[in-house]
Amino acid sequence: MLHYTMRRILAMIPVLFIVSVIVFMIVHLTPGNPAFLILGEDSSPEAVEQLEQQLGLDQPKVIQYFDWLKNIFIGDLGQSIYSEESVTQIISERIGPTFSLMIISILLTLIIAIPIAIFIVWKRNTFLDPLFLSGSLLGTSIPEFWLALLLVLGFGVSIPIFPVAGYIPLTDGFLSWIHHLLLPSIVLAAVEVGLIARMLRDSMLESVNQDYTKTARGKGVKERKVLMKHVFSNALIPTTTVVGVTIAGLLGGTVIIETIFTIPGIGQLLIDSIHRRDYPVIQGVILFIAFIYVLINLLVDLLYAFLDPRIRYD
Structure with missing residues (x-):
C-alpha cells in the first residue's frame, strides 16, 4: 500500500x-x-x-x-497584481466558504441518494423504477444556474425563508452558517443526487440475483437484510468512484453558485480575478483546484482497499 x-x-x-x-x-x-x-x-x-x-x-x-x-x-504561488497579497494567503482565506458549501452539498446528496437507490432496488419490479429513471435523468439535466435562480425567486423572494446572498462563518454560529449555505447546497446536491442514486441502483441490481444473494434468501434471510448486508456493500466500490468524482467536480460547480449567491469562496475569487486579469491569482486558483481533484482521486483509490479486502495494491 x-x-x-x-x-x-x-x-x-x-x-x-x-x-x-x-x-x-x-x-x-x-x-x-x-x-x-x-x-x-x-x-x-x-x-x-x-x-x-x-x-x-x-x-x-x-x-x-x-x-x-x-x-x-518553494510553495510560493506569487502575489496578486491588484492587492499585492500572497496568492497562497488569498486562497487560504477563501477555502472556508467553498469547503463548507461542498461538505453540506455532498452530505445532502448522500442522505437523499442512498435511501432512494436502496428503496428503488427493493421495489425494482414496480412502476417506481421507470419513474425513478425519468426523475434521475431530469435531475442531472437541469442547469445549475437555472435551478439556482428559480430557488432564489421561490424561497428567497416570494417566500423569504432563506437568505439569497452572503456567508456566515461557522465560528459565528452553526445555525446561521447552515442557514446561509442550505439553499446553494440544495442546488449543487440536486444535480448530483440523480447521478449517484442511478449509479448505486445499477450496481445493486447487478448483485441482487447473484448466487450468494440467492443462498442468503434460501437460508431464510429477509429481503431487506439481503439488500443492506450483501447487495449494498458490494455496490459501494463503483459508487465510491462516482462520489469521488462528484466531490472533485463540486469545486467547479461552486464557481457559478458562489457568484449567484455572492459567497466569498474560491469560485467567486476566480471569477473576480478573471475580470481583473489578475494572472497570478487565476493561475494559483486553477492549479489549486487541479491539485484537490487529483488528491481526491488518490484518496478514492486508497479507499477501495478498505471497502473490499480482496483488493491489494502491493
Missing part, C-alpha cells in the same frame, strides 16, 4: 505540470492587459509600459512561466 501511494503521489507531479502549462498559456494568451486595467482608460502608453515592467509582464512568456514554476516548488 505504501509503495502504491508513493507511486501515485509521484504521478501527480506530471499531471500538475501539464495543468500549469495549459493554464499559463490560456491566461497569458487571452486578450487583455492588467496594467491597462489597473491604470484605466485615460492612462498614457508610457505609464502602462512602466507598470508592465514593474509587474514583470514585459518579459518573454517562457521566462515568466519558468519564474512562476520555480516559485511553485
Whole structure:
C-alpha cells in the first residue's frame, strides 16, 4: 500500500505540470492587459509600459512561466497584481466558504441518494423504477444556474425563508452558517443526487440475483437484510468512484453558485480575478483546484482497499 501511494503521489507531479502549462498559456494568451486595467482608460502608453515592467509582464512568456514554476516548488504561488497579497494567503482565506458549501452539498446528496437507490432496488419490479429513471435523468439535466435562480425567486423572494446572498462563518454560529449555505447546497446536491442514486441502483441490481444473494434468501434471510448486508456493500466500490468524482467536480460547480449567491469562496475569487486579469491569482486558483481533484482521486483509490479486502495494491 505504501509503495502504491508513493507511486501515485509521484504521478501527480506530471499531471500538475501539464495543468500549469495549459493554464499559463490560456491566461497569458487571452486578450487583455492588467496594467491597462489597473491604470484605466485615460492612462498614457508610457505609464502602462512602466507598470508592465514593474509587474514583470514585459518579459518573454517562457521566462515568466519558468519564474512562476520555480516559485511553485518553494510553495510560493506569487502575489496578486491588484492587492499585492500572497496568492497562497488569498486562497487560504477563501477555502472556508467553498469547503463548507461542498461538505453540506455532498452530505445532502448522500442522505437523499442512498435511501432512494436502496428503496428503488427493493421495489425494482414496480412502476417506481421507470419513474425513478425519468426523475434521475431530469435531475442531472437541469442547469445549475437555472435551478439556482428559480430557488432564489421561490424561497428567497416570494417566500423569504432563506437568505439569497452572503456567508456566515461557522465560528459565528452553526445555525446561521447552515442557514446561509442550505439553499446553494440544495442546488449543487440536486444535480448530483440523480447521478449517484442511478449509479448505486445499477450496481445493486447487478448483485441482487447473484448466487450468494440467492443462498442468503434460501437460508431464510429477509429481503431487506439481503439488500443492506450483501447487495449494498458490494455496490459501494463503483459508487465510491462516482462520489469521488462528484466531490472533485463540486469545486467547479461552486464557481457559478458562489457568484449567484455572492459567497466569498474560491469560485467567486476566480471569477473576480478573471475580470481583473489578475494572472497570478487565476493561475494559483486553477492549479489549486487541479491539485484537490487529483488528491481526491488518490484518496478514492486508497479507499477501495478498505471497502473490499480482496483488493491489494502491493
